[in-house]
Amino acid sequence: MDSxxxxxxxGQKPAFPAEAGTLEYAQSLDQQDKLRHLRKEFIIPTRSSLKKKALNGVIPGERDDEKENSIYFVGNSLGAQPKAVRRALESQLETWASIGVNGHFTxxxxxxxxxxxxxxxSCARQSVDLVGAAVPEEIIYMNTLTANLHLMMATFYKPTAERHKVITEWxxxxxDWYAVQSQIRHHGFDPSTSLIEIQPSSDIYLSTESILAAITEHASSTALVLLPGIQYYTGQLLDIKTITAHAHSLGIPCVGWDLAHAAGNVPLHLHDWNVDFAVWCTYKYINAGPGSTAGLFLHQKHHDKNLNRLEGWYGADKSVRFLMEKEFKPSSGASGWQLSNPSAIDLASVGAALGVFESVGDKYMESLRDKAVVLTGYLEHLLEGLIREEVGKKGSQNAFRIITPGNPLERGTQLSLMLREGILDSVSEVLxxxxxxxxARKPDVIRVAPVPLYCRFEDVWKFVEIFRGALARA
Known part of the structure; x- marks a missing residue:
C-alpha cells in the first residue's frame, strides 16, 4: 500500500494488480491500513437503522456486526457520528445540570x-493543522458558513466605481451565490456587471490556466476573488496557492475561499499560501453533526489592521466582556469577529469531532491524505473497469462517466459520477x-465519497459490485 x-x-496513477477486482485484494489493503482502527471511533448507520420510522432507543452498531453496517459514502454531505461527540454532549449536559450558568467559567x-x-x-487550537494556520488566533468557530461569509465580505468587500467586481466560478x-449577489446589491451595484463567473475550459473542468486568465482579465476592476477549495459538484480540488498568489500579484485586495468540501478532506496551508480569509462548515468531513458551528480563518497579516467589522458582544476581549462597557475592545485575531455567545452544545460537538483528527497524531491531515488518495484511486480503478465492461458490450452505451479529475492532485475523496440521462432514480433506488x-444531485450526478476516517477498501469493492447491479437493472 505504501507504494x-x-x-x-x-500525481501518478499506479497500475493495480490483476487481482485488484477481488474482495480478497480489498481486504488485504484494509489489513495494511494504518488508520483502520479509527473506524471503531464512529457510529455507522446500519441497514436496519436506515429504515427506522420512529425512535426506539437503539444506537446503530451496538452489536458490532460489520455485516449490518451500511456503506456510508456521503461524508461530503454529512459525516458519520463520532462516538466522542456523544460523550462530549453527555458531559456538556451534566455540566449544565450541575452548575448552571457557572459552566461559562468552570x-x-x-x-x-x-x-x-x-x-x-479551544476548537481553534485543535484546528491549526486542519487548515494550516500559523497560530490558533487565525481561527475561530462561530455561526454558520454563509453567515461567516457575509461577515468577511462586510469587512473586505469595499466596492468602488473603479473596483467592484467579485470573481467566482460558474x-x-x-x-455562496446568494450571499455574493446580495452583498453586491447591498452596495448599490448590479450582479449582472459586478459578478464574474469563470467558465470551464473544457466540459465542466476548471483548469488553473483558465482561472488565472479570468483573474488577469478583470484584475483592475476586481475587489474580491471568492472560490471553492473543492468544487462541490465535480469534486475538483483547485490550486489554492497558485490562484491566491496570482490574484495578489495583480493588486486584487482580497482572496477568500469556501472550504466546505476541503476542510478535513485535504491538507491545507492557508497561512503560508497568504489566503486573506476562508470559511468552512463542520458537518461534512469534520463530522461534528448537522448544522454544527462553522469555522473561519483570518490571516495574521490582518490582525493589527483597523479593519471595519460588524461588532458583537462575544467579539470583545474577555478582559472586558463582562464589564458591559459601551466601548468595543476586540479580541485579538479572528475571535474579534464573533457576535453573540455561541452554542456550547454545538461547540462541544465540534471539539469532540476535532479530537478524533488529533488522535491520528502530528500532521494528521497528511496521514489521512495518504490513505485517502489510495482509497479514492482504488474506487476510480474499479469504476473504470465497469466502464470498460460497458464499452465491451455489443451496441452498449456508457451508463456513466467520472467527471472528477483523474489527476489525484486535483481531487479530494469524492468522485462524481454522471449517469446516462434518465437512470438516476432507478440507480439510487437500488443503492x-x-x-x-x-x-444524488439531479438531474444525473451521484457523488461518492469514501472518507478515510471510517470507510474501508472493502466498502469500495462492495459499492462497485452493487453499483454494477444497479446499472444492469437501470
Missing part, C-alpha cells in the same frame, strides 16, 4: 471540555435497497 500512496501523492477536572466561554478558542454552491448511502 500506491507514494505514486498517487506524486472546567471540570475530568471533563473533555473547557469552560463554555473558552470553547471556541457553478458555486447556491448559498438504497442495498444499504448504500451516497449523494
Amino acid at each position: 500506491l500512496t507514494t505514486a498517487f501523492r506524486s 472546567t471540570f477536572e475530568n471533563s473533555p471540555l473547557s469552560s463554555w466561554q473558552d470553547l471556541a478558542e 457553478k458555486p454552491f447556491p448559498s 438504497a435497497e442495498e444499504g448504500v448511502v451516497c449523494d
Whole structure:
C-alpha cells in the first residue's frame, strides 16, 4: 500500500494488480491500513437503522456486526457520528445540570471540555493543522458558513466605481451565490456587471490556466476573488496557492475561499499560501453533526489592521466582556469577529469531532491524505473497469462517466459520477435497497465519497459490485 500512496501523492496513477477486482485484494489493503482502527471511533448507520420510522432507543452498531453496517459514502454531505461527540454532549449536559450558568467559567477536572466561554478558542487550537494556520488566533468557530461569509465580505468587500467586481466560478454552491449577489446589491451595484463567473475550459473542468486568465482579465476592476477549495459538484480540488498568489500579484485586495468540501478532506496551508480569509462548515468531513458551528480563518497579516467589522458582544476581549462597557475592545485575531455567545452544545460537538483528527497524531491531515488518495484511486480503478465492461458490450452505451479529475492532485475523496440521462432514480433506488448511502444531485450526478476516517477498501469493492447491479437493472 505504501507504494500506491507514494505514486498517487506524486500525481501518478499506479497500475493495480490483476487481482485488484477481488474482495480478497480489498481486504488485504484494509489489513495494511494504518488508520483502520479509527473506524471503531464512529457510529455507522446500519441497514436496519436506515429504515427506522420512529425512535426506539437503539444506537446503530451496538452489536458490532460489520455485516449490518451500511456503506456510508456521503461524508461530503454529512459525516458519520463520532462516538466522542456523544460523550462530549453527555458531559456538556451534566455540566449544565450541575452548575448552571457557572459552566461559562468552570472546567471540570475530568471533563473533555473547557469552560463554555473558552470553547471556541479551544476548537481553534485543535484546528491549526486542519487548515494550516500559523497560530490558533487565525481561527475561530462561530455561526454558520454563509453567515461567516457575509461577515468577511462586510469587512473586505469595499466596492468602488473603479473596483467592484467579485470573481467566482460558474457553478458555486447556491448559498455562496446568494450571499455574493446580495452583498453586491447591498452596495448599490448590479450582479449582472459586478459578478464574474469563470467558465470551464473544457466540459465542466476548471483548469488553473483558465482561472488565472479570468483573474488577469478583470484584475483592475476586481475587489474580491471568492472560490471553492473543492468544487462541490465535480469534486475538483483547485490550486489554492497558485490562484491566491496570482490574484495578489495583480493588486486584487482580497482572496477568500469556501472550504466546505476541503476542510478535513485535504491538507491545507492557508497561512503560508497568504489566503486573506476562508470559511468552512463542520458537518461534512469534520463530522461534528448537522448544522454544527462553522469555522473561519483570518490571516495574521490582518490582525493589527483597523479593519471595519460588524461588532458583537462575544467579539470583545474577555478582559472586558463582562464589564458591559459601551466601548468595543476586540479580541485579538479572528475571535474579534464573533457576535453573540455561541452554542456550547454545538461547540462541544465540534471539539469532540476535532479530537478524533488529533488522535491520528502530528500532521494528521497528511496521514489521512495518504490513505485517502489510495482509497479514492482504488474506487476510480474499479469504476473504470465497469466502464470498460460497458464499452465491451455489443451496441452498449456508457451508463456513466467520472467527471472528477483523474489527476489525484486535483481531487479530494469524492468522485462524481454522471449517469446516462434518465437512470438516476432507478440507480439510487437500488443503492438504497442495498444499504448504500451516497449523494444524488439531479438531474444525473451521484457523488461518492469514501472518507478515510471510517470507510474501508472493502466498502469500495462492495459499492462497485452493487453499483454494477444497479446499472444492469437501470
